[in-house]
Amino acid sequence: MSRRTVRTICALALALIAAACSRPGPGGSGEVRAAIENLRETGLARERAYAFLERITSAGPRLTGSAQAAAAVEVTRQIMEELGFERVHTEPVEVGHWVRGDVERAVLAAPPSGTAVPLAVCALGGSVGTPAAGLTAPVIEVRSLDEVASLGEAVKGRIVFYNRPMDRRTPEPFAAYGAAADQRVGGASAAARQGAVAVLVRSLTFRTDRYPHTGMLRYDPGAPRIPAAAVSTSDADLLSALLKKEQEVSVTLRLDCRDEGRVVSANVVGELTGSERPDEIVLVGGHLDSWDLGTGAHDDAAGCAAALEAVALLKDIGARPRRTVRAVLFMDEEFGGTGGRAYAASALRAGERHLVAAESDRGGFVPVGLAVGGREAGARTRVAAYADLLRPLGVSFIVPGGGGVDVAPLIQGGAVPAAVMVNAQPYFDVHHSALDVASSVHPRELELQAVILAALAHILAQEGI
């Protein structure tokens, strides 16, 4: 081999290094690039996603099985019809129907001042009620389910007060939430097994205020069902301070929440049918149901609005990708995902293949990146070819990930999960509380999310995974 050949090999290697390491230049198809530019111009010129969000939240708090949830099904089906979505339909789902009732009160039964001091509480989703007159018991503060188990007899006849805050030092709020949520989800049954009569759980938020934050609990089949309420962080601090000073602090708790059996609700489905492979589906979705203290604006009218706007924008610019882009607004994410399971089962029956499942359920906040999952990096690579167009919209990274309660069955069936990642710092300020209303959503931040979702769906529906 000549020295010239060696030099050529070396030069080639260096060129390869340079090519592989340089900032990726514009890649991907020119047609898709033009479409993404067009989506940006069309989307940002107004804030239509927010208008959809307002129409959804105007239906009210959309607890699974409620009249408001049914109204939201009708509102969004109508939006899809107005926008000219194709194959618009609702898909029946049998769901539970828990109601909060009219009374949720907690009062310090024998406060040092001698006067009744109310605590800001709300029933946890799925909780049983108390007797009508309420129940009164001394409070015992704990930090974990393990601590309750270790306390044994000491818990008997008491109200267990779970007071482990979300760890502020964890930068990522979802991680801090995940590490604290076991108290809310499993705290009641863990306490009931030791003979507790009720539980109070510190609200899951970084903020110190008087808004209680609700959320689902799960009763273990083997444990008695005892009432469970969230207490605001401000009142949790007050109660904790009092417990340090007083020998015994008792609370009277009254909840008249209850289960009202099963009813029929629905997912809402509409699409832009693929031009070449209509049965290969890129799903964009959110969930229509919400908690009932606010109107579920960030959680998850925002996700539904982003999905509606993503498909609407593709129609606006006259796009018709090869594969189907379908908006699915799921019912019953908050009480366990029956809508997601029903949808996956019907897709299986219809012989549809879901390539991508992109659920938006992280709030309507400003986009910061994309998560595109899947065992192979194919879909991620396709999207990354458009990084230069997505970056100005706020996409600063593209990492593996995505997923959500409603799309989990599709992902188990082989769909690639995907999601627009957003700033989560303020999410738990409003999450599951009275603060989760339309005015807490920034119209332009939500629109950016919808534009990126439209671009993501277009890339993957056009180019595959």
Place this chain on the structure above:
Amino acid sequence: MSRRTVRTICALALALIAAACSRPGPGGSGEVRAAIENLRETGLARERAYAFLERITSAGPRLTGSAQAAAAVEVTRQIMEELGFERVHTEPVEVGHWVRGDVERAVLAAPPSGTAVPLAVCALGGSVGTPAAGLTAPVIEVRSLDEVASLGEAVKGRIVFYNRPMDRRTPEPFAAYGAAADQRVGGASAAARQGAVAVLVRSLTFRTDRYPHTGMLRYDPGAPRIPAAAVSTSDADLLSALLKKEQEVSVTLRLDCRDEGRVVSANVVGELTGSERPDEIVLVGGHLDSWDLGTGAHDDAAGCAAALEAVALLKDIGARPRRTVRAVLFMDEEFGGTGGRAYAASALRAGERHLVAAESDRGGFVPVGLAVGGREAGARTRVAAYADLLRPLGVSFIVPGGGGVDVAPLIQGGAVPAAVMVNAQPYFDVHHSALDVASSVHPRELELQAVILAALAHILAQEGI
């Protein structure tokens, strides 16, 4: 050369490619890595930056030269003393003192309804007032300074109404602002040269609401000085719609703003003196002065608070970097940067060398990346070695850039500009308006910014540029 050698060269080339392209592993010094972890834990455990911001905004609206600005100088000097900053001092700066006065009113002089319709306006910073009785003139709407020049005589005796909105389709709000701000800065003189008697300028925000947004104007020496006011976007739309329907629309404008000459104000300076090279300085700063419609929370109590907290956190964790980390709170950013020029001149006299100048003046929003400028990539590379620790705090990119009005003279003198880049989408909602108050700042987002600023300063003060 043997085939084995060629294979070795090829393998080497491939290994080089792989190494160069893989996600960078943990680099940088172990001591600095430990410090950054410590900054994160210490900073996020509370929200002290926000407490500093509240103390600054409690001084009130801090117009350059005002009593409130003087109070803020004293408050922040005191904070530095309390925190044990070193070489704390104030540095005198001679500044202008424009006052808004008590009256700023605009009324449609002859509205179709026959009743007076007020427009929400505010004087632009630096504007001359109107006669006490006001001035009344027909309005002419334009989109640009060029259009005014081309209209010539048609403008004479009229109020020129600049109504080119920030372009919503531009994803980056600072870019959209920059492309529209010429109307506010130069509109008055451009109109005056054609004989206009006053100008109204559409407020620079994406939002449609009734808050006027002020900001500095610049009178050209060669043109008459005419009164200039910002009009809220909602009223700008109303006025524009009216001008399309009516033959003539007149407005009566009353402003009693005025210039009150020059006064002595101050920059506030304190530091953590370097252990080895005390005269090499990494500056972190913001500006103390603000507009007067709100209390300058995002603009720029947030930047001052982040600078104070960054140095305070370094002290908390017991860090003592080789070079000095200095917090400088500048006076008079909004009226042209006299504080920044005075500081640079005094640094030059003292023989100090400013390695890095990191001004925070983009609002107290959630961090998304870092800008580290300079002709050479040295400083950027040093910071990038810690990308894995900065990423969870919100730093998704490290790009060339940085800079600001106050640090421009230092950068001209060779300092490397740097800045924590934040989500700018909501910035112009509040910018220079009554909405820029403490409650519009998210305490945890601001703290994240301060932690990152502390980490950035520590890296560069320890390792140089």
